[in-house]
Amino acid sequence: AQTVTQSQPEMSVQEAETVTLSCTYDTSESDYYLFWYKQPPSRQMILVIRQEAYKQQNATENRFSVNFQKAAKSFSLKISDSQLGDAAMYFCAFANFGNEKLTFGTGTRLTIIP
């Protein structure tokens, strides 16, 4: 069974600064997907960024980028130029190729300090 570990329950960052959220996972599969989802307070979960395991290039989406280290089974999220609207719970998630149920970590609560 796959597991996803987020070791930082809470993080904070000054507005306009950069923050990195950590995620590690465990799997015996070689083909899979990794995701970062954002869940703002009392609002629905939205996808921030995804990474296919077969791609060596790290995914980027505007201010969001990942550092995917397949051998180390590590998948961190970097948020640049942090904005107040980035405040949320961030969940790292894993899905096997061809079986799209998501396995989530326990989340990291990100606070943005004005």
Added chain:
Amino acid sequence: DTGVSQDPRHKITKRGQNVTFRCDPISEHNRLYWYRQTLGQGPEFLTYFQNEAQLEKSRLLSDRFSAERPKGSFSTLEIQRTEQGDSAMYLCASSRQEYNEQFFGPGTRLTVL
């Protein structure tokens, strides 16, 4: 595209009662997922459908839980004889099979007294 919708948004019930939740996925999405999220935890997979077929159920889904998607469109999740441990947020998500990106609804928060 109005997104994934769920009804009701909140449900308070007494222990032992039955409850039913509804999820309407994005119209062209043929995969539909149910997750449960308790306070301070990430969502946990319960079950998923491809069109009207239920393809996988988690061991978390006890006999008191049943899900349907009769016409491959909306889905219902029923919990019979609710227990206090069933209190959680129940999330629905949908995806197009070939894209593997799940879009989540706002959830139904269940409180069992």
